[in-house]
Every structure is written in C-alpha cells, then in structure tokens.
Amino acid sequence: MTGKVYLVGAGPGAPDLLTVRAAEILSRADVVLHDALVHPETLALARKAQVYAVGKRSGRHSTAQKFISKRLIDSARRFDTVVRLKGGDPLLFGRAHEEIQALRRAGIEFEIVPGVTAASAAGAELGVSLTRRGVARSVAFVTPRSGVGERHNDWAASVLAADTAVIYMGAGLAEEIRAVLLDRGKGPHTPVVLVENASLPGRNVHRGTLADLPDLARRMGSGPAVLLIGEALETSIAEPAVEALLRRA
C-alpha cells in the first residue's frame, strides 16, 4: 500500500489565492515538499504535516530535481498524503513534467491540483484583461530560460505571434529580451509592464515600452516577476483611473 502524491499549485503569492481544494488537501497532508516562494501562511495550513523546503538553486537544477522526485516517491511509500507544493500553477513553468514521469515510472498514484498562475495575478493587479474582443485573442506564456546553460531564442517566435505575451522568469534577461524582440521586428514603443511580487504586499509595477525594458528591470527588487508585453497593456499606461489604482499599490 502506497500513498498518493498531490502536485498542488499554491497560486501566485497571496495565501488567499490558494484554491479551496488545495487548502483541504494541505490540512490532511502527512508530508509537504514545497518550493522556495510559497507563503508561510499557506504552509501553516499543513497542520499535521512534516514540511520541507526543496527550492532549487539556479544552475544546480538536474541534481536537485532527481532528489526531489526520489523524496516524493520515498514519501509516498511511507505516508498516505504527500503534497508537492509549487508556486502558481504546477503545469505552467512548474517543472512538473520530471516529477510526473518519475511518479509514473514508480507506479505511484498522483493527482494534479491546478492553481492561479502569475500572469492572471499580474493582470488583476494592473486591472487589464489579457484578452480583448477583436483586439487580443491570443496570449502566450513563455520563458526564455531553459536547462543549465541552455538558452534558445524560439521563445521569441511565440511572443511575436501572440497579441499579448507574458514572459516568466525573464526579468534577469531584460537586455537579451529587448535585443531579440527588436531585432525580429517588434516595435520599440510596444507597451511593457514588469510586475514583481504580484498579489503580495511588496508588489512593484514598472511600466514603459520595449525600448525601456532594461531600465525598468534595473528598478526592480529581487522578488519573482512577470513581464507583460502587448497593446492590451496600453490601458494600464494611458488611463488616469489605473494610475490612481497603481499608486495605492
């Protein structure tokens, strides 16, 4: 008899943007393995669990990933309810694939509990719909980062083809993102918004154009950030009501 592993999305940051289902599973979890950025109040919901941080350090991914998968499998062989808690949605840049594969190979039952992804929280922060009837009917979520030392540019094709693009884990690559997108024909005046710590009290919003992107990025802190690009963001720059809303933040 082995237990079950739940790959759970913790949402974008604020503890009350967790789903009711995730809260219920955490309340009966025996073991929780969580990423670095999960909110302490979310972890506190796991009242009876052994709770372990397994956040990966950049550049040491592959070793750490195998270690996490092994711990998940070992935990499921000893406990009923094992939670792997990830920021955002587990299936969007959550590196769930490696863990799912490992669980399947080991014959461990698992279930995925979806979460609110950072792009949705960033749009909510800005008061801007990522889609707009007749104007923005495609949204791309991309990351320019990949495996250790590996960096391709095909993420750019997706950004260029979509009406609105949200770049995850790209704030440290602002120079490269600007250079690649400008080189491939994106207009320098395209509105961009960097949202750091979306949904959290320490949130920061930096708005400008693609040409300004490196300057905007330099003004950011060290929190997780998403970069939104596209004409649909124009609203967030032009309208005084939004300015007022953002000043409150």
Added chain:
Amino acid sequence: MTGKVYLVGAGPGAPDLLTVRAAEILSRADVVLHDALVHPETLALARKAQVYAVGKRSGRHSTAQKFISKRLIDSARRFDTVVRLKGGDPLLFGRAHEEIQALRRAGIEFEIVPGVTAASAAGAELGVSLTRRGVARSVAFVTPRSGVGERHNDWAASVLAADTAVIYMGAGLAEEIRAVLLDRGKGPHTPVVLVENASLPGRNVHRGTLADLPDLARRMGSGPAVLLIGEALETSIAEPAVEALLRRA
C-alpha cells in the same frame, strides 16, 4: 458613497477550485451577477446576496454586454459589495475588458480576483504539464471566435509559433481549425486532446491527432471544452498509466 465591484474568477468548474478569496467575497456579497456555467455550489456561497444569471447568448453579445455593464454600475450605486462572477479567470477570454472600461468611466471602484483557467484544469485532468523543460517553453491560449460574425485567422499564427496551444471556445470550429492549421504547415500527426467539462464529474476526454480533430469534436457533448495541441500532449496518448487514469474519468 458607491460600493465596490469584484470581477471574480469562478475557476474551471469544480466548486472547490475556487480561490479562498473568491469564497470570502461571495460570502459577504450583496449582489452577484454570474455567467451561465458557474456551479450551483459556488453560487450557494453567496448566502445573503441577490443572485442573477446574466449569461450571454451567442450572437446577441453587444446588447447583452452593455446591459451587464449597466447593471454592475447600478448595483454598485445601491450596494456595498457587488460580484461579477465569471468562469475560469476573468482576464482570459472572460470579456472583462468591456466591463472594466465601463466601471472606470463611471468612476466605480473595482478589484479583480484571478481564478484557475480551463487550460490548467484540462492539463491537470490529463496529467500532462503544458510546459516542459527544453521541449515546451511557450504556451499559447487562443480563441478562433471573435465579435458577432467576425472571424479572423491570426489566432493560427499564435498556435503555430507556440510549443503547446490551448484553444478556447473552438470545439464548434473543428473543421476550420484543422483546415487552417494544416494549410499553414502544422503536421497532421500533431497530438490533440479535447477536454470537455474539465474538473467536473461529466468530464470527457477525446484524444487523437490534428487530422482526426473533426471526428473527435463530433463525439463531444455540449459542455464547455478546450482543445490542447502540441507534442507535450504526446505523453497523454502514449503512457499506459495515463490511460488508466483517464479510464477512471
């Protein structure tokens, strides 16, 4: 003194995939205006509210949209807490833009509460990550539908450029989607999965290739569906463990 309007994501269908924040706001709402597909258990959380369905019928969008915006504004002038409850995430194909604009113009305070979008729930149902390190680093969410009578093909560019694509509100356009994507060079053997009623007891999963898409669509019921396209979906076809999981569904 006017009240505040909350544009709230009800999540993909299952009532426990609502966020804790959304549940809290519903519990103190005075008025709720909701889309057709929100779960009765979710509506029941609005214990003290007047609850109205404002689901739009296809082809009568623009009139209905103005009417909804007007009701939101009128309600905010009479009540403290007004909730506009939308399926999924309000900012992804939720037509939030028109309502946000109307609220801004009327000077009504509003807040957006993000939700879990259908694509995340569909991926969770399939046990397949929409991104995969080194293989799928871009995901596009698109809709081939637009305004009344209006249908463009630029949605296809975004599908073609992304590693994984999720098409919203496209199940009724299977013939057109196949024709356009094949014509523009997408391989006929590209894996596709139609997920109907993701996260609900009546869920249905139909898997095949782009070439089969119209056949898959004909086997569907009338529930809301998303269409997932891309090599990352291959796992959901090939692996016996997933087959077993899906048979349970």
